[in-house]
Amino acid sequence: MPTASAIPVPLEVYRFQPGVDAKPSYRRYELELSPHTPVLSALLKVRAEVDPTLSLRYSCRSAICGSCAMRINSKSRLACETPVGPEIERHGRIVVEPMANQPVIRDLVVDQASFWKEYERIEPHLKPDPLHPMPEGRPNPMTPAEVERFHDTPRCIACAACYSACPAVAADPAFPGPMALAKLYRFVVDPRDGAHQDRLVRIQTEGLWLCLRCHLCTEACPKDVRPSERIRDLKEMAIAAQGATEHGSRHAVGFKTNIRAAGTLNESRLVRQTFGVVGMLPQLPHGLAIWRKKPEVAKRPRPIEGADELEKIYEALDPEEPR
């Protein structure tokens, strides 16, 4: 057991009571704790011994209820499983703030209505195929290999750390967020679900392609759900199900054909591939502005040296697909 002696732990905690405080402030608490003490225990010590007015969500203290996600030294994570020692080593103090992308109710408590709404919006329940009713009185058979296809999505505890960390959520309210998409993936790969195709077609125009592929969700996730990887899988499955029929998927496919052809991007061609000739028109002023600053974008780029090597890689990766 780790038994290292106590270290000084300066905690700087975000405090805000809307309607009472004009603006948020940070209150500093000086604690002495052993380095493996979780941040949640530190906050509860503050509540019990220093300031019972500090407000936060918490329950299980074992990383399974998903209540205590917050920003700890700017990273969205569970307070119950973040030890103070490494934070102090790295930052010299621990700044505790509410999650981002959700309005503050009080102190570390945020309003999760939008997070739950996105989760509901992907219709997170089995939609059995009426042509294949569930076996009466028996469980559906499912092989361990089929269970593997869920990857770690069943581990999701809906803590919203990914939602807090996601820049796409911050930028665009139409993006469902990593958790909702990982949950959607869980239903799309479920052999008991009869609505795979509908789910994939719908999500193509309901935010799937707004993901910025930054992987911050995967970094934030305390349960290794790896939402960004499942979003990538959803994109592949959506194209396989429906073809590239929508801006996001057409951009992705166009990107690939560009690289495959020349090893570099032909940007004006990519715009045409994404939006189509007519669809390009509204982009024209934007394109002209870029062209004025950077005339070379209009030129067809020459294939890079060794582009034929690239073709071999593509062929090895995807022997089925014609050039």
Place this chain on the structure above:
Amino acid sequence: MLRHDVVVVGAGLAGQRAALAAIEAGRDVAIVSKLHPLRSHSGAAQGGINAAVGAEDSVDTHIFDTVKGSDYLGDQDAIEFFCREAGPIVVEMEHFGTIFSRSDDGSLARRPFGGAHFPRTIYAADRTGLALLQALWERLGSERLTLYAEWDLVDLVVRDGRVHGLVAFDRTSGEFAEIAAKAVVLATGPAGRVYAKTTNAHSCTGDGIAAAYAAGAFLKDMEFVQFHPTALLESSILITEGARGEGGLLKNASGEQFMVRYAPHVKELASRDVVSRAIVTEVKEGRGFSGPFGGYVHLELMHLGRERVESRLTEICDFARRFAGIDPVTEPIPVYPAQHYMMGGIGTDIHGATNLTGLYAAGEAACVSIHGANRLGGNSLLETLVFGREAGRAAAAYAATAPAPEMHASDLEAAAAPLRAWSARTDGEDPSTLRTEMQRTMEECAGIYRDAAGMLEGIQRLRALRARFEKVRVVDRSPVYNLNLTDALETGHLLELAEVILVGAYARTESRGAHARTDFPKRDDARWMRHTLARRTPTGPALDYAPVAFTRFEPTERVY
């Protein structure tokens, strides 16, 4: 005033299953819960859910194992019903979408668990509760019911032996509200936080049990408290029985697999009370390890191999690595027993009905009783579903013909008055001081081993704490998310229930299941083959007793 046919308090598995049953019966249903349903403590259940579906197994064996596990205090008629429903209700959860672990042939995988003759515990890795909770919530769907999430139950409104509704407050606004209901189902879980060392979540404060007790419901068998043998040292985070089911071994400081001496046939897979006492005895007699967090023993998984440990015990690998800095693949896990489960609770019949008309209870908040003096691992998830559904059905049936509830304006005022007084005080004690002292008292006086002198002292200390609670003070004056107020409310509930546990335990002059007395070490069927019923009086719990239902198994000595 808010108004529903059936109001379920608590949104864990029992509460959700009750709500689903009541909705399916056509009633207008609401759930009041202090947590979002997906944050309920049911999600923390790890090991699995029992159903005798294996070819070698039988419902009768499940019944017998449960009766024996209960140390013959479980009601055998209820246990028979319970075990018969197991297979169908697990299949139903699979059809709802639960992602269970599977065997190579595609069937539901099963693992061995303590006190069971056959591998009977169906599981989803080591997060079975989470898997069930997700599937049930996703099936139930929020659109079919009214959800009052992050609302605290303050009081039930009961007149002339009938429930008319309840008073609760919305944490987010701080406003009190009356909810009129023809029937109320309490599914608020346990009160594990009466103890200092518990695997239970911080939210397990027995709110529904305390409200039922205050309203005149009987609490049954509250002295029977289960201590889980393997909680992580210091934090008391649960390490599932599944770890032993998968082949994990318990070793003392000299490397001896000591369970061989206590339960020669089944060793690590003896019933939980037996294994917990063995660990305490090893430490007490100097054969354990010792450290700054007290004595402990080792749980070894190293011999199982990385692949098996990481795939079947994923969460506990994470727990041990993150919370104790220990890698179970290469090192032993330091464990010691901690409070885990309450066999007792609000006394109900097989349909969840209490002694108050219109009031039902299910799950760990209730006591049917199927667990008697000791619960078997894997039976509590099953209980939440089987009896959650029964309580929901019964509440819906009652609500279909019940007269309209009568709520008065004064009901809200009466319920809110003490809370307002706490907040108005300018001096007095913080609830957390009282809670900490209560937890220490219960740890010292109502632990795994008990005796008359210790319990008497505990009762006196608790009464002093209750007197001090009369002057509790809430310093936080904000209406919004005032956890200081919630703390005080919960501490009041815990103090009431701690006293019921100790008074019942003091009166029961025998050892049975999880109730182990050093001054009365033997089971005494002639005097104590009966359930304890506690009723609230102004001076403390008044005890009465009720017979145990027998169908086919005569009590014999319990050996594993």
